[in-house]
Structures are given as C-alpha cells and as structure tokens.
Amino acid sequence: MKNEIEINISLLGQLKLASIIEAATLALLVCVAVPLKHLWDWPIGVRAMGPVHGLAFIFYGWALLQTVGAGIWQRRHIVLLAASAFVPFAGLLASRYIRRRIDALDRDCSAT
Amino acid sequence: MTFADYYIWLKAAHVAAALLFVGGVVATSLTLALLPTMPEDSAPFVMGMRRYDRWVTVPAIIMVWLFGTGLAVSGAWFGQGWLSAKLGFVVLLSGLHGVQSGRLRRMEAGASPAMSRSLPFVLFAAIAIAVLAVAKP
Numbered sequence: 732m733k734n735e736i737e738i739n740i741s742l743l744g745q746l747k748l749a750s751i752i753e754a755a756t757l758a759l760l761v762c763v764a765v766p767l768k769h770l771w772d773w774p775i776g777v778r779a780m781g782p783v784h785g786l787a788f789i790f791y792g793w794a795l796l797q798t799v800g801a802g803i804w805q806r807r808h809i810v811l812l813a814a815s816a817f818v819p820f821a822g823l824l825a826s827r828y829i830r831r832r833i834d835a836l837d838r839d840c841s842a843t
Numbered sequence: 844m845t846f847a848d849y850y851i852w853l854k855a856a857h858v859a860a861a862l863l864f865v866g867g868v869v870a871t872s873l874t875l876a877l878l879p880t881m882p883e884d885s886a887p888f889v890m891g892m893r894r895y896d897r898w899v900t901v902p903a904i905i906m907v908w909l910f911g912t913g914l915a916v917s918g919a920w921f922g923q924g925w926l927s928a929k930l931g932f933v934v935l936l937s938g939l940h941g942v943q944s945g946r947l948r949r950m951e952a953g954a955s956p957a958m959s960r961s962l963p964f965v966l967f968a969a970i971a972i973a974v975l976a977v978a979k980p
Binding site: 742786 | 908909912916934938940941942943944945946948951952954
C-alpha cells in the first residue's frame with residue numbers, strides 16, 4: 732500500500748512539473764509571441780515558441796496518461812486535467828489541484 | 844560542418860531513438876498481454892521491465908521528440924500531409940506508452956495485471972511511420 736502511494740506521489744510530482752511547463756510555454760506563446768507576430772510583424776517568436784510549446788504539451792499529455800494508466804484519477808478529473816492544457820493559465824490551476832492531491836497522498840502515507 | 848552533414852547525424856540519432864522507443868513499446872505491450880497468463884510470482888519480471896522502461900524507453904521517447912522536432916523545423920516540414928499523418932501515429936504511440944508505463948508502475952506496486960491488446964496497433968503504427976518517413980507521400 733505504502734509502495735503504491737509512493738509511486739503515485741512520484742507520478743503526480745512529474746505531472747505537476749509538466750503542467751507548470753505547459754502553462755508557462757502556452758502563456759509565452761499566446762501573450763508574447765502571437766502579439767509580436769501580429770502587431771509588430773515579428774514571426775520569429777512564434778516560430779521558436781511553437782515547437783517548444785508543442786513539446787511541452789506532449790510531455791504533459793504523456794505524464795497525464797501515465798497517471799491514468801496507474802489508475803490515480805476518476806474520468807471527470809482526467810477530462811478537466813486534459814482540458815486545462817488548452818486554456819491559457821489553466822495549467823497553473825491544474826498544478827495547484829495536483830499539489831493538493833499529492834498532499835492528501837502524503838498524509839495517507841504518513842498514516843500507514 | 845555543412846548543413847547536410849548536420850542533417851544526416853540528426854536523422855541517424857532520430858532513427859536510433861525511434862528503434863529503441865518502438866522496441867520498448869512492443870516489449871511492454873507483449874508483457875501486458877501475457878502477464879495474466881503467467882505464474883503468480885512474476886514480480887521480478889515486472890520490476891525488470893519497469894527498469895528497462897525507465898532507463899531505455901523513456902529516454903528514447905524524449906530523444907525521438909527532440910530530434911524529430913529539430914528535423915521537422917530544419918526541413919520546414921510542419922504542415923505537410925505526410926508529417927501530419929506521421930505525427931498522429933507518433934502521438935498515439937507516445938500516449939499508449941504513457942498508459943502502459945503507468946500500468947507497469949501500478950503492477951510493480953502489487954496491482955493485478957489487466958488484459959491489454961495494443962500490440963497489433965503498435966505494429967501497424969510502426970510500419971505506417973516508417974513508410975511515411977521514408978516515402979514522404
């Protein structure tokens with residue numbers, strides 16, 4: 732039981748990191764690179780940030796699916812966490828939610 | 844070093860990483876498919892598979908994405924049909940690997956194995972990716 736909790740905490744820690752990176756790259760892309768392209772005709776930012784955010788998005792999706800495979804979430808949580816990857820700054824809320832889940836598992840681990 | 848030299852090495856690294864990645868996904872798919880039929884004491888085998896996944900398959904998937912993105916950017920191939928189709932298969936394979944990796948971890952923690960029939964898709968995706976990458980139709 733304790734082993735399973737520790738594995739879940741490790742997977743959730745990775746998912747939290749992925750959600751922060753994904754949220755940061757999406758915010759940079761939408762709030763900095765895209766306005767620079769359309770308002771100042773400077774497309775290099777989008778050309779650089781596009782692939783970087785794509786990689787961050789894939790990392791987040793992969794980390795989320797790992798937690799799905801480990802059976803950590805219910806279906807509605809999976810849908811919400813997946814949707815958070817498409818909305819700017821929602822990834823930060825997701826990371827706080829994941830943090831709370833890690834804290835709850837930490838408490839369970841201490842109790843056993 | 845000219846751009847052509849740089850491209851060849853990037854492509855070689857990408858193909859090597861892709862071979863290790865697909866090999867790892869095939870091995871994990873076979874493991875998950877056969878585990879329910881294996882004797883009770885398969886914990887050391889699951890632990891070995893999990894270790895292989897962590898130290899070989901996961902670094903390989905990271906390299907596949909990094910080198911692949913570098914190749915696509917350097918060749919200005921984003922938006923071309925063959926790459927979009929190939930990306931679709933790679934995304935599905937990567938997602939499948941994420942689920943499988945999570946399942947392996949769960950089994951390592953003592954959960955009972957669940958039947959998985961992903962191997963035919965993995966083989967089809969590997970063939971499709973090879974054809975799309977080489978022929979670029």
